Amino acid sequence: MNSTAIYIIVTALTANLIRILPPLFIRGQIKSRFLRSFLYYIPYVTLAIMTFPAITQATESPLPGLLALVTGIIAAWRGLGLFPVSVICCIVVFLCEWFVS
Amino acid sequence: MHSNFTKGLRDGIPIALGYYAVAFSLGIIAKRTGFSAIEGFVSSTFMRASAGEYGLYTVVAASATFVEAVAMSAVTNLRYILMSAALTQKFAEGTSLLKRLLVSLCITDEIFGISIAFPGRLAPSYTFGAAIITTLCWASGTASGIIAGGALPANIVAALSVALYGMFIAIIIPAAKKDRYVLAAVIVSFVLSGLCSIAPYISEWSVGTRTIVLTIIVSAVAAIVKPIEEKEEDCHE
Structure with missing residues (x-):
């Protein structure tokens, strides 16, 4: 077995061990109101943090990403679902890059 | 049961498209480190983590120690502990431990996002459906990137790379509105x-x-x- 294979096994085992730890130790509903509130906010907070400023760095210059963010927020606020919002963001970036070139 | 799996597959499509694009660009980096298409496919299948895999390529390139490889993987993937803990509160009372563990193994930023947005208690088959199609695209995207390199036009890659963020937005905003x-x-x-x-x-x-x-x-x-x-x-x- 070459060393790349060992690196893959070692890093993959670590990544997946991290994923299964919580369900091994947390079975039922958590009693603490603070912890439940903490876990209630986590998804939205962490996704927001991962979206900005990363979306402005995914594109060549920050502006297309920023426009995609604003357009996506408006579209989602108006009630559009996952797929339409994603497609709208892609189109905004594509059009921006197309106008520039 | 079956319809939740199908629904997961369907909701997984936009994620899978974005994954393919991101994994493709990741494959270009992997190739520079000397990864073969098979190594790229296998590492992507089992890690399913963009930052974690990027870290993997850097430790391989640096011929780092295995302890450093574990530390790198732990740090880049630590947020999954929080997501996995949040998901434990989303399971129905009677969900078996095996299903809970399998769902937690499926966690990526996006799979977590749509699983938490699932109405009511989480049906594990929904997560499995989404995980299967997205993992397939993620792994084949990495392999394609390694094989085809820079064949895809840059503006297409740029456009596809924001698909993931569009999904994040679509998950956050309805909750923020309520x-x-x-x-x-x-x-x-x-x-x-x-x-x-x-x-x-x-x-x-x-x-x-x-x-x-x-x-x-x-x-x-x-x-x-x-x-x-x-x-x-x-x-x-």
């Missing part, structure tokens, strides 16, 4: 995340570390300022 404290937490997250990416010292941390630290701080403050009511909890469950 609960103004979530809205406040989201705005604070945007601002702090933006500031931390340019702040001296903090901006030198890896993106993974910044994400974990900010997530814990903002969520903890939000939980103290506005703990959930029993009634509110019922309506998001």
Whole structure:
């Protein structure tokens, strides 16, 4: 077995061990109101943090990403679902890059 | 049961498209490190983590020790502990341990996002459906990137790379619209995340570390300022 294979096994085992730890130790509903509130906010907070400023760095210059963010927020606020919002963001970036070139 | 699996497959399509694009660009980096298409496919199948895999290529390139490889993987994937813990509260009472563990293994940023947005208690088959199609595209995207390199036009790659963020937005906004404290937490997250990416010292941390630290701080403050009511909890469950 070459060393790349060992690196893959070692890093993959670590990544997946991290994923299964919580369900091994947390079975039922958590009693603490603070912890439940903490876990209630986590998804939205962490996704927001991962979206900005990363979306402005995914594109060549920050502006297309920023426009995609604003357009996506408006579209989602108006009630559009996952797929339409994603497609709208892609189109905004594509059009921006197309106008520039 | 079957329809939840199909629904998962369907909701997984936009994620899978975005994954293919991101994995493709990841494959280009993997190739520089000397990864074969098979190694890229296998590592992507079993890790399913963009930052984690990027870290893998850097440790291989640096011929780092295996202890360093474990540390790198732990740090870049630590946010999955938080997501996995949040998902434990989403399971129906009778969900078997095996299914809970399998669902937690499926966690990526996006699979977590759509699983938490699933109405009511989580049907594990929904997560499995989404995980299967997205993992397939993620792994084949990496392999394609290694094989085809820079064949795809740059503007297409750029456009596809924001698909993931579009999905994040579509998950965050409906919740923020319903609960103004979530809205406040989201705005604070945007601002702090933006500031931390340019702040001296903090901006030198890896993106993974910044994400974990900010997530814990903002969520903890939000939980103290506005703990959930029993009634509110019922309506998001």
